[in-house]
Amino acid sequence: MFKYCPHCASQNIGFERNRVFRCPDCGFVYYHNIAAATGLVISTDRGILLIERAKEPARGKFALPGGFVDPGEGAVDGLRRECREEIGWDPGPSVNLYASFPNIYPYKGIVYNTCDLFFTISAQSLCGQDLSVDPKEISGICFIRAEEVSMDDLAFDSTRRAIKAFQEAIKQPRNR
Numbered sequence: 001m002f003k004y005c006p007h008c009a010s011q012n013i014g015f016e017r018n019r020v021f022r023c024p025d026c027g028f029v030y031y032h033n034i035a036a037a038t039g040l041v042i043s044t045d046r047g048i049l050l051i052e053r054a055k056e057p058a059r060g061k062f063a064l065p066g067g068f069v070d071p072g073e074g075a076v077d078g079l080r081r082e083c084r085e086e087i088g089w090d091p092g093p094s095v096n097l098y099a100s101f102p103n104i105y106p107y108k109g110i111v112y113n114t115c116d117l118f119f120t121i122s123a124q125s126l127c128g129q130d131l132s133v134d135p136k137e138i139s140g141i142c143f144i145r146a147e148e149v150s151m152d153d154l155a156f157d158s159t160r161r162a163i164k165a166f167q168e169a170i171k172q173p174r175n176r
């Protein structure tokens with residue numbers, strides 16, 4: 001990622017444990033820490049909402065509404081902001097965290113390791129007309145029964161695991 005030390009321009013900068021850049025010449029240290037990201041399973045009468053990604057990575061694949069948490073932002077606030085931006089709908093503060101999985105997000109030659117937090121909310125009557133989709137981010141939406149989601153159509157490993165966990169949870173309503 002860095003060919004030269006950003007502080008002293010030495011070429012001896014190293015990358016350790018897939019995490020820390022360290023320059024032996026000037027002592028520069030930079031931790032490429034994980035980023036936090038969110039996803040929301042919106043449960044409706046029509047099934048759960050999936051969005052078709054208009055951008056790389058995984059353009060044309062399906063994902064959940066959500067995205068990276070900004071600096072200085074809490075996870076729920078980040079989720080609500082992303083939902084407003086992507087689908088023009090605010091789930092409000094009463095979302096429930098139900099799972100978390102790691103993900104790898106390659107973007108313009110840099111690999112970001114993320115910790116994805118998955119929330120759920122029930123919005124039984126929500127339909128496409130309630131949403132206003134950002135065409136720069138999303139090329140389509142669909143409502144689909146959680147048990148009918150094809151794992152091959154999903155963009156990210158963490159989304160696959162999150163939807164599997166949701167499928168398990170709705171099979172066992174006692175635990176919810």
Ligand SMILES: [Zn+2]
Binds near residue numbers: 005009
């Ligand atoms: Zn240096």
